[in-house]
Amino acid sequence: MSEPREPEFGTTSADELAQRLQGLAPDLEQQVADVARAALDEYELEPEDAQLILGDEERAERSAPRPAPPVLAVVGRPNVGKSTLVNRVLGRREAVVEDTPGVTRDRVSYDAEWNGRPFTLVDTGGWELEAKGLDAKVAEQAELAISEADAVLFVVDATVGVTSTDEQLVQVLRRSGKPVLLVANKVDDGAREADVAALWGLGLGEPFPVSALHGRGSGDLLDAVIALLPKESKIAQAQPGGPRRVALIGRPNVGKSSLLNKATGTNRAVVNDLAGTTRDPVDELVTILGKTWRFVDTAGIRRRVHLQQGSDYYATLRTQSALDRAEVAVVVLDVTESLSDQDLRIIDMVVESGRALVLAFNKWDLLDDERRIYLEREIDQRLSHVAWAPRVNISAKTGRHLEKLVPALEAALDGWDTRVPTGKFNAFIHELTQANPHPVRGGKQPRILFGTQASSQPPTFVLFTSGFMDPQYRRFITRRLREVYGFVGTPIQINMRVRERRGKKK
Numbered sequence: 001m002s003e004p005r006e007p008e009f010g011t012t013s014a015d016e017l018a019q020r021l022q023g024l025a026p027d028l029e030q031q032v033a034d035v036a037r038a039a040l041d042e043y044e045l046e047p048e049d050a051q052l053i054l055g056d057e058e059r060a061e062r063s064a065p066r067p068a069p070p071v072l073a074v075v076g077r078p079n080v081g082k083s084t085l086v087n088r089v090l091g092r093r094e095a096v097v098e099d100t101p102g103v104t105r106d107r108v109s110y111d112a113e114w115n116g117r118p119f120t121l122v123d124t125g126g127w128e129l130e131a132k133g134l135d136a137k138v139a140e141q142a143e144l145a146i147s148e149a150d151a152v153l154f155v156v157d158a159t160v161g162v163t164s165t166d167e168q169l170v171q172v173l174r175r176s177g178k179p180v181l182l183v184a185n186k187v188d189d190g191a192r193e194a195d196v197a198a199l200w201g202l203g204l205g206e207p208f209p210v211s212a213l214h215g216r217g218s219g220d221l222l223d224a225v226i227a228l229l230p231k232e233s234k235i236a237q238a239q240p241g242g243p244r245r246v247a248l249i250g251r252p253n254v255g256k257s258s259l260l261n262k263a264t265g266t267n268r269a270v271v272n273d274l275a276g277t278t279r280d281p282v283d284e285l286v287t288i289l290g291k292t293w294r295f296v297d298t299a300g301i302r303r304r305v306h307l308q309q310g311s312d313y314y315a316t317l318r319t320q321s322a323l324d325r326a327e328v329a330v331v332v333l334d335v336t337e338s339l340s341d342q343d344l345r346i347i348d349m350v351v352e353s354g355r356a357l358v359l360a361f362n363k364w365d366l367l368d369d370e371r372r373i374y375l376e377r378e379i380d381q382r383l384s385h386v387a388w389a390p391r392v393n394i395s396a397k398t399g400r401h402l403e404k405l406v407p408a409l410e411a412a413l414d415g416w417d418t419r420v421p422t423g424k425f426n427a428f429i430h431e432l433t434q435a436n437p438h439p440v441r442g443g444k445q446p447r448i449l450f451g452t453q454a455s456s457q458p459p460t461f462v463l464f465t466s467g468f469m470d471p472q473y474r475r476f477i478t479r480r481l482r483e484v485y486g487f488v489g490t491p492i493q494i495n496m497r498v499r500e501r502r503g504k505k506k
């Protein structure tokens with residue numbers, strides 16, 4: 001069902017309001033703000049109000065260009081403890097870990113640091129010789145990680161010893177010409193030290209005995225890593241200010257990984273008909289129409305998250321974490337299926353996180369005329385609350401209309417970055433409330449005393465009021481803000497601070 005129509009407050013249209021605001025001189029706008037700010041002297045204010053009232057209108061400059069940190073890839077056959085070692089280095093449970101072999105499938109990058117030296121740590125899936133199907137794609141990702149790293153950690157299970165798979169992977173490492181540190185994992189105590197001697201036969205130098213699970217020997221290993229890595233990556237490109245981060249979000253098997261692969265022009269993410277192939281967030285620099293972005297492919301969000309177990313549960317948590325680190329989310333929707341409640345929950349999750357939003361309707365090449373009619377009806381009825389989000393019709397498999405993502409992303413981020421100066425915003429509020437006053441409630445009519453945009457990304461406004469304002473009126477203000485200032489592709493947050501008038505002096 002469509003959302004109920006908001007009540008109208010007055011008869012002034014957005015066009016009329018915009019025309020009035022355009023007729024105001026900048027100095028008059030500032031006078032309106034000064035008068036509103038001065039009126040607050042008659043009200044009891046909290047200490048934290050002072051910074052908002054003063055209002056810093058200048059947005060902080062984006063971070064200066066910085067060199068790319070060195071890249072360290074972690075490789076080995078399945079279930080030797082690579083992801084556990086990654087978590088030990090990071091100092092937190094970031095990589096998905098489970099006793100079942102083959103949990104990690106894509107190569108996944110993390111920001112790490114040791115003794116003040118930053119580096120990029122790349123976890124990989126298990127490498128196997130002559131693998132087929134999904135396992136072959138996982139092994140391919142591991143080999144790509146080796147080729148794009150400055151150095152490699154080769155992890156071997158010391159309790160098992162050298163296997164034929166280990167020996168074959170050594171040949172791959174030698175052909176790469178990359179510096180390699182041999183890690184003998186699962187050496188949990190001194191009794192296991194003897195098992196390490198057999199690993200000298202791999203010809204990679206001295207093995208480093210560690211217990212990734214318990215942390216034994218990890219400090220010595222990291223000291224050796226820092227000594228081996230260059231100060232700046234010779235492989236990764238410098239990131240001036242950092243490309244904008246784009247999270248690809250959606251249900252399992254809607255085409256998120258295919259979209260990443262088509263955008264990069266490589267098989268960056270493992271793609272398979274099996275739903276839930278992606279488990280860790282996979283990020284990659286993507287250049288479309290000459291502009292570089294950092295795309296982050298995420299695990300599909302399943303319904304009933306609280307009932308998930310094991311790797312699926314943790315993969316969903318990491319998807320939320322990836323969304324929190326992103327600036328804009330592209331929610332990928334499968335047009336061959338009806339919009340589901342889960343699709344709506346994912347969209348609402350993006351809105352609640354305060355990220356910019358783009359809706360990508362995938363598999364458009366498979367859409368027939370009959371399904372198109374029903375889809376438009378579904379969009380009108382179920383997505384009316386995000387009508388402000390740019391829409392793009394694409395085919396991740398063929399690359400159709402992929403270039404249309406760029407203007408959609410730019411529009412959403414422009415809205416997300418938008419800041420309305422305090423003078424303009426108070427002039428907007430003054431004109432709006434004069435033409436469309438808040439309804440009287442209980443014999444009282446709450447007034448907006450002063451307003452300011454506290455922050456952007458997402459646009460967040462604070463209203464100092466003389467009383468509580470109806471949610472409908474706040475939504476009315478939000479709608480008028482969009483109509484006058486745009487705010488395409490971004491949620492808008494409006495917070496109230498109800499303040500009481502100071503008592504009369506005796």
